[in-house]
Amino acid sequence: MTVNISNMTRVFDAPDGRIVAVDDLSLTIDDGEFLTLVGPSGCGKTTTLRCVAGLDTPTAGTITVDGRDVTELPPQERDVALLFQDIALYPHMTVRENMEYGLKIAGVPEDERRESIEEAADLLQIRDQLDKMPASLSGGQQQRVALGRSLVRDPSVFLFDEPMSDLDAKLKRELRPVVQRITDEIGCPVLYVTHDQEEAMTMSDRVAIMDGGELQQAGPPKEVYDEPTNDFVGEFIGQPAMEFFDAHVESANGTAAVALGGHTISLDASADQLEGYVERDVRVGIRPQHITVADATAGIEAEHVLDEPLGDETHSLFETEYGNVTVVTHADFDGDNGDEYGLVLERSETQLFDPNSGVRIF
Amino acid sequence: MSAPTESEQRLSYETRDRIYQVALYGSAALFSAIILFPIYWMVQNAFTDSQAVITEFAWFPSTETVTLENFTVLTAGAVPTYVINTIVVTVGTIVLVVAVSLVAGYGMARFRFKYKESFAQFLLLGYMFSPIVLGLPLYLIWSETGLLNARIGLVIALSAISMPFAVWLMWKYIQTIPESMEESAWIAGASRWRTFWDVIVPQTKPAIVACALFAFAIAWNDFTFAQILLPSQDSTTFAPGIMRLIDQGGYTSWGDIMAVSFLMTIPPLLFAYFLQEYLLKGFEVRTR
Amino acid sequence: MASETVESTAATDRRSVTERLGLDSEAIRGWLTVLPVILLYLFVAVTPIAFAFYASLFEIPLLAPEWTFTGFSNYVEVLSMGSFWSALWLGGLFMVGSTVLQLLVGLWIALVLNKISYGQRFLTAVAFTAYLVPTVIVVLIALFMFDVEIGVLHIAGSNIGLWDERTFALGDQTWAMPLVILIGSWKFSIFVTIFTLAQLRAIPERFYEAAKICGASRWEMFRDITLPRIMGVLLIAVLLRAIFMFNKFDIIWMLTEGGPAGATTTLPILAYRTAFLENSYGLANAMAVIMFIFLAIGAYCYFRAFNPAEEVDT
Numbered sequence: 005m006t007v008n009i010s011n012m013t014r015v016f017d018a019p020d021g022r023i024v025a026v027d028d029l030s031l032t033i034d035d036g037e038f039l040t041l042v043g044p045s046g047c048g049k050t051t052t053l054r055c056v057a058g059l060d061t062p063t064a065g066t067i068t069v070d071g072r073d074v075t076e077l078p079p080q081e082r083d084v085a086l087l088f089q090d091i092a093l094y095p096h097m098t099v100r101e102n103m104e105y106g107l108k109i110a111g112v113p114e115d116e117r118r119e120s121i122e123e124a125a126d127l128l129q130i131r132d133q134l135d136k137m138p139a140s141l142s143g144g145q146q147q148r149v150a151l152g153r154s155l156v157r158d159p160s161v162f163l164f165d166e167p168m169s170d171l172d173a174k175l176k177r178e179l180r181p182v183v184q185r186i187t188d189e190i191g192c193p194v195l196y197v198t199h200d201q202e203e204a205m206t207m208s209d210r211v212a213i214m215d216g217g218e219l220q221q222a223g224p225p226k227e228v229y230d231e232p233t234n235d236f237v238g239e240f241i242g243q244p245a246m247e248f249f250d251a252h253v254e255s256a257n258g259t260a261a262v263a264l265g266g267h268t269i270s271l272d273a274s275a276d277q278l279e280g281y282v283e284r285d286v287r288v289g290i291r292p293q294h295i296t297v298a299d300a301t302a303g304i305e306a307e308h309v310l311d312e313p314l315g316d317e318t319h320s321l322f323e324t325e326y327g328n329v330t331v332v333t334h335a336d337f338d339g340d341n342g343d344e345y346g347l348v349l350e351r352s353e354t355q356l357f358d359p360n361s362g363v364r365i366f
Numbered sequence: 367m368s369a370p371t372e373s374e375q376r377l378s379y380e381t382r383d384r385i386y387q388v389a390l391y392g393s394a395a396l397f398s399a400i401i402l403f404p405i406y407w408m409v410q411n412a413f414t415d416s417q418a419v420i421t422e423f424a425w426f427p428s429t430e431t432v433t434l435e436n437f438t439v440l441t442a443g444a445v446p447t448y449v450i451n452t453i454v455v456t457v458g459t460i461v462l463v464v465a466v467s468l469v470a471g472y473g474m475a476r477f478r479f480k481y482k483e484s485f486a487q488f489l490l491l492g493y494m495f496s497p498i499v500l501g502l503p504l505y506l507i508w509s510e511t512g513l514l515n516a517r518i519g520l521v522i523a524l525s526a527i528s529m530p531f532a533v534w535l536m537w538k539y540i541q542t543i544p545e546s547m548e549e550s551a552w553i554a555g556a557s558r559w560r561t562f563w564d565v566i567v568p569q570t571k572p573a574i575v576a577c578a579l580f581a582f583a584i585a586w587n588d589f590t591f592a593q594i595l596l597p598s599q600d601s602t603t604f605a606p607g608i609m610r611l612i613d614q615g616g617y618t619s620w621g622d623i624m625a626v627s628f629l630m631t632i633p634p635l636l637f638a639y640f641l642q643e644y645l646l647k648g649f650e651v652r653t654r
Numbered sequence: 655m656a657s658e659t660v661e662s663t664a665a666t667d668r669r670s671v672t673e674r675l676g677l678d679s680e681a682i683r684g685w686l687t688v689l690p691v692i693l694l695y696l697f698v699a700v701t702p703i704a705f706a707f708y709a710s711l712f713e714i715p716l717l718a719p720e721w722t723f724t725g726f727s728n729y730v731e732v733l734s735m736g737s738f739w740s741a742l743w744l745g746g747l748f749m750v751g752s753t754v755l756q757l758l759v760g761l762w763i764a765l766v767l768n769k770i771s772y773g774q775r776f777l778t779a780v781a782f783t784a785y786l787v788p789t790v791i792v793v794l795i796a797l798f799m800f801d802v803e804i805g806v807l808h809i810a811g812s813n814i815g816l817w818d819e820r821t822f823a824l825g826d827q828t829w830a831m832p833l834v835i836l837i838g839s840w841k842f843s844i845f846v847t848i849f850t851l852a853q854l855r856a857i858p859e860r861f862y863e864a865a866k867i868c869g870a871s872r873w874e875m876f877r878d879i880t881l882p883r884i885m886g887v888l889l890i891a892v893l894l895r896a897i898f899m900f901n902k903f904d905i906i907w908m909l910t911e912g913g914p915a916g917a918t919t920t921l922p923i924l925a926y927r928t929a930f931l932e933n934s935y936g937l938a939n940a941m942a943v944i945m946f947i948f949l950a951i952g953a954y955c956y957f958r959a960f961n962p963a964e965e966v967d968t
């Protein structure tokens with residue numbers, strides 16, 4: 005099974021004009037691949053998922069599953085499974101009846117239904133809950149039941165619509181491996197929608213980042229983290245978020261360098277590689293992990309604001325001429341409020357972005 | 367509110383509170399008595415020998431005159447037919463009202479269509495329907511269409527005047543059921559119709575009960591429509607039937623009348639007690 | 655499972671086409687769901703009213719339905735009938751008397767039920783009982799209690815000198831109207847109670863707690879918190895009650911048939927009599943149209959005053 009979305013556009017008619025929710029999106033999910041669609045709210049990720057599910061129809065473009073065009077097919081005929089944000093278990097049915105419902109519709113004989121439900125319940129550790137009503141279960145257990153409901157149907161595509169956003173952090177961590185085990189078990193293409201980049205990074209084979217209805221980048225987690233295509237991806241992926249500084253590109257003996265805050269960082273690039281940007285303004289992006297705090301004589305002048313000790317590391321906030329900057333510091337870093345420091349950017353981790361389009365140039 | 371303002375300023379808190387409590391519970395006792403006495407009087411006489419009802423005035427039932435004999439009114443004559451007709455019409459009205467309002471409420475909650483708001487306003491106009499204003503013209507229309515003297519004709523008329531409440535309630539109620547529940551069933555392969563049956567209908571039970579109760583009250587209570595639309599003596603319901611019997615003068619055995627009245631009152635009384643929360647809920651949705 | 659579904663698609667393709675069609679024309683499906691309601695309204699409300707207007711232009715003896723077109727002469731006749739004006743006056747009396755009484759009693763019961771702490775559930779059930787006892791049973795009990803021979807209220811009334819020992823109170827010129835109003839209100843006051851009680855229970859307790867801390871007396875709390883909060887719902891109840899009572903037919907007809915000597919003949923009674931006892935169906939329809947115009951004015955006030963359409967936005 006392969007899901008292929010090509011040139012998909014979805015436009016909504018709103019009272020005050022048209023809203024382009026998804027703009028010319030093309031994306032392929034391979035068999036067994038776990039692809040996460042991530043982005044801020046309103047970026048079009050849920051619309052994309054609903055189009056794949058058949059709950060919504062694209063204005064233009066096609067969706068195929070294994071080469072079969074399903075763009076216009078109703079949800080009943082797509083053989084997909086979907087986990088909803090609000091879980092959507094039927095409150096008037098027991099856990100078992102909830103899990104059974106899809107099989108019943110498909111006309112699976114009773115003993116087979118019983119067998120696959122019990123198998124799924126074992127896998128999800130909800131065997132004891134089978135005869136309870138959903139309302140008596142905790143949020144985490146309910147989400148397990150919903151997973152089981154999809155699992156027993158053995159769908160050809162598995163969709164997730166922010167299934168964990170209503171759960172607390174601990175439950176999320178508990179459920180993540182369960183979701184991965186279940187999707188591995190089914191082995192079909194998985195499209196997982198979330199606004200939480202941490203979820204995207206930890207679970208996916210590939211992450212696709214969307215903004216304003218457009219696909220920004222798709223690639224393995226490590227790739228989108230290390231090599232963001234633009235400043236939006238750079239900022240959205242990674243915690244704490246990437247910091248940006250306005251800078252100027254200079255060329256010294258054929259080697260490129262950026263000048264910011266009165267000091268110069270020479271780059272591992274020749275001036276030729278930055279063709280067209282030499283002697284022009286750029287945005288420098290760097291992850292807070294790669295900024296070091298030195299004394300006031302070096303780097304960017306910064307005034308210490310506060311420390312957030314997390315135990316294994318500390319997030320320290322500084323005020324600079326570029327605005328507030330977060331730096332990941334050593335666990336026992338303890339700055340003095342109001343004191344002057346210097347922020348030094350790690351040369352090899354420095355990335356350059358076009359100041360207008362945001363596209364990464366180096 | 368029950369104690370006058372002037373005395374509140376003069377009397378101590380304890381006295382004021384005592385007066386208030388007396389007024390409160392005195393009020394409760396008074397209105398309970400006013401409501402309950404006629405019902406007590408009906409029940410007492412329903413179980414009293416019909417001769418004794420006429421000849422011996424008594425506040426309380428006595429062992430000598432207590433009897434079940436009055437209830438034999440249900441076994442002979444026209445009364446049993448009237449009662450059965452009322453039951454048939456009431457059940458028919460309940461079924462029609464619940465079925466139509468479920469579907470319409472679902473459509474209004476789940477489909478987007480133009481003029482839905484205008485339709486909802488049009489629906490509210492139904493509160494203004496008056497059986498006598500509609501009944502007069504309906505008489506000839508029904509007789510032309512063959513619905514005069516047919517129980518189904520009465521069911522249709524009664525259902526129509528129950529609609530505004532029932533549809534409005536269903537509409538508002540179904541809006542509270544998350545759409546994702548239906549979508550989840552569609553994705554599992556259930557058709558829209560099957561989803562409606564399997565997922566929506568079971569969850570609207572409280573609204574169904576409220577609508578059924580409302581339709582019950584309308585149909586069980588009806589006199590005007592039945593009087594006009596079921597003019598024939600044999601096919602009519604209880605209310606016009608018994609009034610005509612009394613009118614014709616030959617039928618004033620109060621014991622019998624109280625006995626059948628008592629029986630006709632039991633269903634609403636049972637509902638009033640066991641389903642009062644549903645009733646209040648229904649009115650809450652309606653008045654908001 | 656997956657392959658099964660794929661196989662079955664061929665067979666279900668036809669359905670899927672219609673399904674798509676349906677989804678595209680969501681509006682059609684929406685209208686289809688409300689179609690039965692529209693048909694019921696058309697059949698039972700719109701058509702009769704149009705028909706009533708049409709029939710009111712004819713002279714129609716009910717027993718030998720031969721229609722003679724007479725234009726607006728039925729209306730002229732109605733407006734020149736002494737009995738019409740008297741019915742309008744009596745109907746107004748019945749409406750105002752009933753509405754005021756029901757408002758006061760209904761509000762009183764609602765306030766008591768809301769404040770009472772012992773037996774609240776039981777007393778609420780008792781109050782509801784009155785509303786749920788069918789009108790015909792209320793009438794039968796009343797006829798029994800006012801019976802000249804053995805009626806308990808008849809005896810009580812004649813003992814304290816309200817009426818003569820041999821006078822059937824409901825057949826008495828002086829007493830018929832007040833008694834019909836009283837008997838109707840026994841049942842219908844609770845309508846006001848039910849409306850009000852839901853609203854009363856929705857008033858948050860903290861409002862009263864805040865007032866108590868400021869030293870407000872019970873009367874002040876009622877005047878400043880309770881009353882403003884239930885004013886809207888009371889107005890709705892009053893208007894609906896007034897409209898309903900103006901069109902009330904059943905309880906009056908069953909108790910007195912409009913008698914004695916027309917003492918309780920309101921407009922609905924007069925229309926019914928005209929149609930079925932005097933066989934002037936066209937004339938009766940003219941009266942129905944006039945009643946409908948009164949209804950429409952009432953409805954207009956209702957919509958203007960409370961704009962129930964505001965609820966429609968969802």
